[in-house]
Amino acid sequence: MSDTLLLILDLAGIAVFAATGALVGVRKELDLFGVMVLALITGLGGGVLRDVLIGAVPPAALDDWRYLVVPAATAVLVFYFHPTIGRMEKQIMVLDAIGLSLFCVTGAVKADDAGLNILAASVLGLLTGVGGGMMRDVAAGRVPVIFRGELYATPAFAGALMASVIAHENYASAWYGLAAAVCLVWRLAALARGWTAPIAPGADRG
Amino acid sequence: MSDTLLLILDLAGIAVFAATGALVGVRKELDLFGVMVLALITGLGGGVLRDVLIGAVPPAALDDWRYLVVPAATAVLVFYFHPTIGRMEKQIMVLDAIGLSLFCVTGAVKADDAGLNILAASVLGLLTGVGGGMMRDVAAGRVPVIFRGELYATPAFAGALMASVIAHENYASAWYGLAAAVCLVWRLAALARGWTAPIAPGADRG
Amino acid sequence: MSDTLLLILDLAGIAVFAATGALVGVRKELDLFGVMVLALITGLGGGVLRDVLIGAVPPAALDDWRYLVVPAATAVLVFYFHPTIGRMEKQIMVLDAIGLSLFCVTGAVKADDAGLNILAASVLGLLTGVGGGMMRDVAAGRVPVIFRGELYATPAFAGALMASVIAHENYASAWYGLAAAVCLVWRLAALARGWTAPIAPGADRG
Numbered sequence: 001m002s003d004t005l006l007l008i009l010d011l012a013g014i015a016v017f018a019a020t021g022a023l024v025g026v027r028k029e030l031d032l033f034g035v036m037v038l039a040l041i042t043g044l045g046g047g048v049l050r051d052v053l054i055g056a057v058p059p060a061a062l063d064d065w066r067y068l069v070v071p072a073a074t075a076v077l078v079f080y081f082h083p084t085i086g087r088m089e090k091q092i093m094v095l096d097a098i099g100l101s102l103f104c105v106t107g108a109v110k111a112d113d114a115g116l117n118i119l120a121a122s123v124l125g126l127l128t129g130v131g132g133g134m135m136r137d138v139a140a141g142r143v144p145v146i147f148r149g150e151l152y153a154t155p156a157f158a159g160a161l162m163a164s165v166i167a168h169e170n171y172a173s174a175w176y177g178l179a180a181a182v183c184l185v186w187r188l189a190a191l192a193r194g195w196t197a198p199i200a201p202g203a204d205r206g
Numbered sequence: 207m208s209d210t211l212l213l214i215l216d217l218a219g220i221a222v223f224a225a226t227g228a229l230v231g232v233r234k235e236l237d238l239f240g241v242m243v244l245a246l247i248t249g250l251g252g253g254v255l256r257d258v259l260i261g262a263v264p265p266a267a268l269d270d271w272r273y274l275v276v277p278a279a280t281a282v283l284v285f286y287f288h289p290t291i292g293r294m295e296k297q298i299m300v301l302d303a304i305g306l307s308l309f310c311v312t313g314a315v316k317a318d319d320a321g322l323n324i325l326a327a328s329v330l331g332l333l334t335g336v337g338g339g340m341m342r343d344v345a346a347g348r349v350p351v352i353f354r355g356e357l358y359a360t361p362a363f364a365g366a367l368m369a370s371v372i373a374h375e376n377y378a379s380a381w382y383g384l385a386a387a388v389c390l391v392w393r394l395a396a397l398a399r400g401w402t403a404p405i406a407p408g409a410d411r412g
Numbered sequence: 413m414s415d416t417l418l419l420i421l422d423l424a425g426i427a428v429f430a431a432t433g434a435l436v437g438v439r440k441e442l443d444l445f446g447v448m449v450l451a452l453i454t455g456l457g458g459g460v461l462r463d464v465l466i467g468a469v470p471p472a473a474l475d476d477w478r479y480l481v482v483p484a485a486t487a488v489l490v491f492y493f494h495p496t497i498g499r500m501e502k503q504i505m506v507l508d509a510i511g512l513s514l515f516c517v518t519g520a521v522k523a524d525d526a527g528l529n530i531l532a533a534s535v536l537g538l539l540t541g542v543g544g545g546m547m548r549d550v551a552a553g554r555v556p557v558i559f560r561g562e563l564y565a566t567p568a569f570a571g572a573l574m575a576s577v578i579a580h581e582n583y584a585s586a587w588y589g590l591a592a593a594v595c596l597v598w599r600l601a602a603l604a605r606g607w608t609a610p611i612a613p614g615a616d617r618g
Contacts, residue, residue: 025559031609033565034558037542040535048465053254055263057467062523062532069531079612111268119275120268123246130243134345139546141555143347146240147231153239197237200285259460261469325481326474329452336449340551349553352446353437359445403443406491 005173006106009180010047010060011070013102016095018043018071021136022078023092028140036075041139043071046131050107050124054114093191096133096145100152101184104129104160105176112167121167125160126153129183151190151197159183211379212312215386216253216266217276219308222301224249224277227342228284229298234346242281247345249277252337256313256330260320299397302339302351306358307390310335310366311382318373327373331366332359335389357396357403365389417585418518421592422459422472423482425514428507430455430483433548434490435504440552448487453551455483458543462519462536466526505603508545508557512564513596516541516572517588524579533579537572538565541595563602563609571595 021042025035044061051059061067107128111121130146130153137144146152162179165171189195227248231241250267257265267273313334317327336352336359343350352358368385371377395401433454437447456473463471473479519540523533542558542565549556558564574591577583601607 026612028559029561029611030559031561031563031566031611033569033609034561035612037538037558037565052258052464053264053268058465058526058528058532062465062528062536065529065531068535082612082614114264116264116268117271119271120264123274124268126243138344138550139556140559144345146243147234147236147346149235149237149240151237153243154237157239197239199235199237200232200241200288258464259470259474320470322470322474323477325477326470329480330474332449344550350551352449353440353442353552355441355443355446357443359449360443363445403445405441405443406438406447406494 002173006109007066009102009176010106011066013099013106014043014047014067014070015074017046017099017103017132017136018074019078020092020095020099020133021071022075023082023095024136024140024142025075026078026082032076032079035079036072038136038140039071039075039078040068042132042136043074044068044132045135046103046107046128046133049131050110050128053124053127054111054116056110056114093145094188097184097187097191100129100133100156100187101159101180103132104156104183105163105180108160108163109167109176112164118161118164118168121164122157122161125163126157129156129160149196149199151195152187154197155183155186155190158186208379212315213272215308215382216312217272219305219312220249220253220273220276221280223252223305223309223338223342224280225284226298226301226305226339227277228281229288229301230342230346230348231281232284232288238282238285241285242278244342244346245277245281245284246274248338248342249280250274250338251341252309252313252334252339255337256316256334259330259333260317260322262316262320299351300394303390303393303397306335306339306362306393307365307386309338310362310389311369311386314366314369315373315382318370324367324370324374327370328363328367331369332363335362335366355402355405357401358393360403361389361392361396364392414585418521421514421588422518423478425511425518426455426459426479426482427486429458429511429515429544429548430486431490432504432507432511432545433483434487435494435507436548436552436554437487438490438494444488444491447491448484450548450552451483451487451490452480454544454548455486456480456544457547458515458519458540458545461543462522462540465536465539466523466528468522468526505557506600509596509599509603512541512545512568512599513571513592515544516568516595517575517592520572520575521579521588524576530573530576530580533576534569534573537575538569541568541572561608561611563607564599566609567595567598567602570598 018039022039025038104125108125111124134144224245228245231244314331317330340350430451434451437450520537523536546556
């Protein structure tokens with residue numbers, strides 16, 4: 001994938017994740033800086049985790065001012081122009097799905113660039129995708145989306161695995177769009193239709 | 207300690223910790239991939255934390271495929287063959303004690319290999335032992351075992367301190383068995399008999 | 413800033429943060445080692461996070477025995493000599509404010525020394541200040557102070573930004589006192605008077 005495309009997708013993922021963090025912060029009635037901190041943690045958490053794990057420190061988030069300005073500006077926009085609060089949970093889930101699908105792809109690609117094998121790059125793509133949202137939810141005292149029994153980790157891992165293979169085999173960049181789309185469509189369909197994956201035999205849902 | 211023995215103990219600790227994470231995930235009625243993510247976090251969290259802190263990145267967990275396959279396979283086994291749910295809490299605690307005693311030893315040894323002093327190596331052994339379980343509990347919205355007022359940190363630090371001294375003085379590998387056994391027996395006895403350590407004067411248990 | 417002054421301020425911040433962690437641990441009726449672990453996490457968490465992010469591993473906390481002895485000794489002192497439990501919450505908040513103001517300054521200075529730009533150094537100063545307390549609260553199952561809707565992140569960012577500018581422009585060390593004082597006085601005034609910052613329009617406090 002070209003560096004420019006990777007950067008744009010990364011910043012887009014950061015912006016939508018930051019927006020989910022900012023919305024949670026607005027709903028918790030935090031002040032502007034509190035909203036910004038939650039937006040920064042959510043937008044940058046997954047990528048920073050990935051960068052630390054592949055030894056790319058200081059992480060891009062601290063080395064390139066755009067990585068800080070994008071989530072901060074997103075937080076300000078959400079703070080002042082957020083729509084009425086009522087149906088926010090649904091918007092958070094949709095933005096979260098978009099961020100997830102972008103990050104599982106960019107995370108896997110960066111991990112592959114760092115020389116990790118396909119399995120490790122897929123796991124790191126998954127972690128990049130779920131890391132920021134998990135930090136957001138843990139910090140805000142919510143149960144992380146990934147552990148709510150919805151179909152969440154499976155689409156993310158599917159997207160990350162596809163992206164790892166594409167990166168490893170040097171396929172055309174356009175295929176990354178397919179990887180992200182698979183994750184996004186799968187996750188949104190699960191949200192819309194209340195799909196849940198099979199749970200362990202004997203562990204019946206209450 | 208020989209590298210092979212260290213690897214085997216490390217993988218054994220990862221497997222039992224992964225099993226505790228998988229059991230928590232099964233009880234929370236997560237799907238297979240959700241269970242895998244919780245198993246990976248629990249099994250690899252402590253070691254990854256240690257590797258990041260001593261600058262050994264990418265951590266072994268991402269560099270060696272066995273570190274990913276062991277917890278993933280453990281998660282699949284637990285998912286499909288877990289026993290009936292009822293008495294799971296007790297099993298989780300026993301597996302957790304085994305993982306704790308293995309990790310406080312291997313963590314301290316790896317920290318000593320990295321050149322840390324005995325005190326720092328002991329603290330890192332303790333963190334390696336409690337890190338994965340703490341991430342599991344925080345991610346799953348449970349109070350971490352270490353902060354439930356049971357005898358938990360003390361046995362782990364005792365084992366880690368013994369292992370640090372053994373590693374620093376280059377004693378025979380067999381002694382590591384004693385360090386792990388002290389931690390395990392102490393922790394299991396505390397579990398079985400409901401031992402609690404002295405709390406601060408004036409902070410009476412309610 | 414001279415290295416000696418930086419070290420002293422860093423250790424002072426570690427001591428007061430460790431004391432807040434130890435007080436939370438005493439109130440949760442943990443044993444001595446559990447109290448120590450919570451004190452270590454709280455006292456060292458922010459600085460370790462900073463060191464990992466700027467690639468300074470092993471972090472100072474594991475390289476220099478004073479960084480381990482200071483929070484451990486603080487935990488022992490709090491454990492045995494803590495005052496009566498009743499009004500502890502207030503004391504925790506005041507100590508936390510002192511630690512916050514020291515860490516947002518030292519964190520920003522160390523980040524500037526590592527070559528980060530002013531914006532990144534300010535964010536890292538903020539994270540150093542809020543990181544340990546956030547880990548303490550998350551680990552202990554409390555809502556992090558920073559997300560309770562009080563004026564918390566704003567004073568910390570103000571102090572970190574001032575310190576970043578002072579460090580970047582090589583102003584006299586005495587000015588760091590002003591940066592820390594601005595954060596401390598602002599935070600204490602907010603505590604004493606129940607100040608809250610403006611929240612997002614439309615997100616009325618319930």
